[in-house]
Amino acid sequence: MKIPILRLERILLVSIQVDLTDNDAMQFQSDLVEQVAEIEALGVAIDITALDVVDSYMARVINDTASMVRLLGAESVICGVQPFVALTLVEMGRDLLGADCAFNLGQGLEILRTRIATRGDTRLSEDENV
Amino acid sequence: MTSASFQPQQRPHHIDVAVNAEADIQAACRAARQLAETLEFSRTAAYHIATAASELAANLLFHGGGGWLHAHALFDPQTQEVLGLEVLALDHGPGIADIALALTEGYSTGKGLGCGLPGVKRLMDEFMIESTVGDGTCVKAIKWR
Numbered sequence: 001m002k003i004p005i006l007r008l009e010r011i012l013l014v015s016i017q018v019d020l021t022d023n024d025a026m027q028f029q030s031d032l033v034e035q036v037a038e039i040e041a042l043g044v045a046i047d048i049t050a051l052d053v054v055d056s057y058m059a060r061v062i063n064d065t066a067s068m069v070r071l072l073g074a075e076s077v078i079c080g081v082q083p084f085v086a087l088t089l090v091e092m093g094r095d096l097l098g099a100d101c102a103f104n105l106g107q108g109l110e111i112l113r114t115r116i117a118t119r120g121d122t123r124l125s126e127d128e129n130v
Numbered sequence: 131m132t133s134a135s136f137q138p139q140q141r142p143h144h145i146d147v148a149v150n151a152e153a154d155i156q157a158a159c160r161a162a163r164q165l166a167e168t169l170e171f172s173r174t175a176a177y178h179i180a181t182a183a184s185e186l187a188a189n190l191l192f193h194g195g196g197g198w199l200h201a202h203a204l205f206d207p208q209t210q211e212v213l214g215l216e217v218l219a220l221d222h223g224p225g226i227a228d229i230a231l232a233l234t235e236g237y238s239t240g241k242g243l244g245c246g247l248p249g250v251k252r253l254m255d256e257f258m259i260e261s262t263v264g265d266g267t268c269v270k271a272i273k274w275r
Binding site: 021 | 248
């Protein structure tokens, strides 16, 4: 199960729609970090709207992915955490998703853009003018 | 017999999933959620049960070397009313030497967040674990309706 990585200017979009096996997760993470490094992405939005059950393993994969992206220097945001996922994750005893979250992809992109702008990275707007 | 009077559609009131591959974890999770919905648990409870089943199935595979996830309804013997749902996870793996440690928040030997078993304990109402080193592990958890 390969997760497609979509490019929107200098922002990458990924949508996780099924539980990932160990191998899938590793493949996905290496694909993503490679592409982030390659295009020097400014931000990554990880959409998990389609996941209605997130166990501690999946939560860790999502968390790790967001951290890897941040380590490279890009902003990351997790979009579309379902209400029952939030309920269950917190009940499990931990704020598993340490990354920033947004209701949906649209809001996620807005957050990314604002954050990229505040850190003084103008490359995004430069790209848009090209 | 008991189930027939409870629900005319005759949907099963128990599930058995062999967990021997990563894909089975998702299957176990889905089956547990369906069962919880069949038994008319609240949506929140159904998601808690599904997540607990997913954690237990992952444990079966990654720590127990594969095993069985079984879940069934608990009925009131008199009224046939559904009282709860019991989930059992059985494996013949290496066993857990220190159960208290395995139940400690943040402790992990594998690739989780270290909140698998304690997470299940929080998500479900009753939680029991029996393990013999070299013989296997049995985890039993109940969610009351």
